[in-house]
Amino acid sequence: MPQTVEQALAQARSYTDGIDYLYIRLPPQAITAAAGVLAEIGQPFAALIVDKDEVSLLIPEEALADFARRLPGYTASAERYRLITLDVVLEPTLVGFMARISAALAAAQISILPLAAFSRDHILVPKEQHALAIAALEKLRSASK
Incomplete structure (x- = not known):
């Protein structure tokens, strides 16, 4: 499946x-x-x-x-960024994962620079918004359980 x-x-x-x-x-x-x-x-x-x-x-x-x-x-860049790796192996056919991540961070007014590796995604967020981004992602993760 x-x-x-x-x-x-x-x-x-x-x-x-x-x-x-x-x-x-x-x-x-x-x-x-x-x-x-x-x-x-x-x-x-x-x-x-x-x-x-x-x-x-x-x-x-x-x-x-x-x-x-x-x-x-x-x-x-004038902005300093912090990395957040979404540490889960993603199937190459998965659709909508980054859309959900992006929507959660957009709702928190956090800009992102998304990057994809072969099996997992990464985002960079402004350094000043890093803690807020982590909290928004944890809230999204908790709601998905």
């Missing part, structure tokens, strides 16, 4: 690592530099997203000082 959103929500635990993250924007030609920085950081959590217009790099705030000179033309 396929996994349901209610099952996934009931099983999900909110994991956080207590690290402040920055979103870095780079020009498209900086992909190699960004990938090199990501490889050298070499620990979770980090992300690299490349599209036709830009390279986006999500890294721990403390790493920027070490690597800024290798990231030509970068712009760093």
Whole structure:
């Protein structure tokens, strides 16, 4: 029987690592530099997203000082983010999980940056709203049991 959103929500635990993250924007030609920085950081959590217009790099705030000179033309987000991993293995056919997470956080006036790994989802929230986000997710999880 396929996994349901209610099952996934009931099983999900909110994991956080207590690290402040920055979103870095780079020009498209900086992909190699960004990938090199990501490889050298070499620990979770980090992300690299490349599209036709830009390279986006999500890294721990403390790493920027070490690597800024290798990231030509970068712009760093003014906002500091905190990670929340929705720690449950999600079936690839599951529909609506992130919609429910997003709706619960939107109702609490919390902006999110959603990211998906192969088997679990992650969200980044503004550092100042982290505790509120955890509480909203716990309320959603409790209501799903």
